[in-house]
Amino acid sequence: xxxxxxxxxxxxxxxxKNCTLxxxxxxxxxxxxxxxxxxxGRGPVxxxxxxxxxxxxxxxRYTATLDAxxxxxxLHITASQLSDSASYIxxxxxxxxxxxxxxxxxxxxxxxx
Amino acid sequence: GAVVSQHPSWVICKSGTSVKIECRSLDFQATxxxxxxxxxxxxxxxxxxxxxxxxxxxxxxxxxxxxxINHASLTLSTLTVTSAHPEDSSFYICSARGGVFGxxxxxxxxxxxxxxxxxxx
Numbered sequence: 001x002x003x004x005x006x007x008x009x010x011x012x013x014x015x016x017k018n019c020t021l022x023x024x025x026x027x028x029x030x031x032x033x034x035x036x037x038x039x040x041g042r043g044p045v046x047x048x049x050x051x052x053x054x055x056x057x058x059x060x061r062y063t064a065t066l067d068a069x070x071x072x073x074x075l076h077i078t079a080s081q082l083s084d085s086a087s088y089i090x091x092x093x094x095x096x097x098x099x100x101x102x103x104x105x106x107x108x109x110x111x112x113x
Numbered sequence: 114g115a116v117v118s119q120h121p122s123w124v125i126c127k128s129g130t131s132v133k134i135e136c137r138s139l140d141f142q143a144t145x146x147x148x149x150x151x152x153x154x155x156x157x158x159x160x161x162x163x164x165x166x167x168x169x170x171x172x173x174x175x176x177x178x179x180x181x182i183n184h185a186s187l188t189l190s191t192l193t194v195t196s197a198h199p200e201d202s203s204f205y206i207c208s209a210r211g212g213v214f215g216x217x218x219x220x221x222x223x224x225x226x227x228x229x230x231x232x233x234x
Contacts, residue, residue, distance in 0.1 A: 036225075043119075043206050043225035044157070089156065101223065105156045 002027040004092050004104035012110045017080055021107045023073040023090030031095035035064050035075045038087045038106070047075070047088075080111045116140055117209050119226035126197055127234055133193045134229045136207030142187035143209035147223065148180070151204040163190050197233045205229045 004025045013019050025033070032051045036044035048057045048064040050073070056065045061078045077084055090104035116139040126132050136146055145164050149157040161182050163169040169182035179201075181193040190209075194201055208223040 034222075041204070041228065041230065043117075043208075043228045045225070046222070049222065100159065100162075103156045108154075 002092070002094065002102045004090055004102045006088075006090050006104040006107050008107060009105070010108040010110070012112060013080055015080060015082055015111050015113050018076065018078050019080060019109065021075045021077075021088050021090075021109070023075070023104055025071050025073070025090070025092045025102070025104075027071075027092040027094050027102050029095045030068060030071075031093045033064075033066060033073050034091045034093070035062070035073075036089040036091060038089055040086070044089055077109075080109075082111050082113065085109060085111045115211070115222070115224045117143075117207065117224045117226040119205075119207055119229050121229060122227060123230040123232075125232045125234065128198055129196055131193055131195045132197055132231060133191055134205055134207075134231075136190045136192070136209070136226050138188045138209040138224070141209075141211055141224075143190075143211065144187065145210040146184055146190040147208045147210070148182060148190075148192050149206045149208070151206060151228075157206060160192075194231065197231070199233045202231055202233045205231060 007022045034049045035047045038044040047062050048059050050057050050066045052068050063076045066073045087106040087108050089106045091101050093101045118137045120135045148160045150160050151157050159172050160175045161169045161171045163182050163184040165184050165187050171177045184190040206228045208225045210223050
């Protein structure tokens with residue numbers, strides 16, 4: 001069964017600090033992995049998308065890494081801001097046509113002043 | 114580009130009434146649209162997959178007669194919650210996947226709408 005597990009479930013950090021969110025998956029065969037940011041009461045917004053051959057990708061203060069061998073990904077947030085407070089969802093897309101994506105349960109991040 | 118809108122953004126209705134939620138891809142043609150439901154502090158749960166011009170495919174446990182999906186065009190899909198009850202109160206999110214004309218990544222990417230908060234009294 002395809003699964004995507006994220007850790008930690010929730011995280012509180014001080015403004016300006018860095019943090020790293022983890023995503024482990026069992027989806028196979030693998031096509032791509034995306035990190036989304038979901039503000040409370042809003043739809044998810046894509047941060048990064050990584051394919052099998054990519055190891056790291058940055059989007060501003062967000063840097064995602066991917067290890068396709070160990071099936072792990074991380075999202076590193078640098079110099080956190082209050083606006084980073086949201087849920088971060090890891091989504092894995094299998095290959096082989098229009099198969100269903102698998103959503104992680106998300107990490108709830110709260111940045112406090 | 115690749116913007117998806119939903120209307121309404123929130124709705125409050127009485128138990129027993131029907132509610133229609135619209136999902137539109139504003140600047141691209143979406144051959145496939147997805148409808149999700151999200152309860153508080155939980156992840157998105159796929160309800161159904163909708164392809165333009167054909168019947169929607171519902172996930173196990175989702176009542177197709179209660180959640181009517183119409184995907185009449187490449188830019189519009191609607192979800193109608195019929196005879197809504199308080200337990201249907203939730204956050205409903207749609208997403209759209211790009212059509213055949215576009216890059217590979219666009220072809221596989223799902224673009225999410227902003228969501229619709231449904232409250233049934």
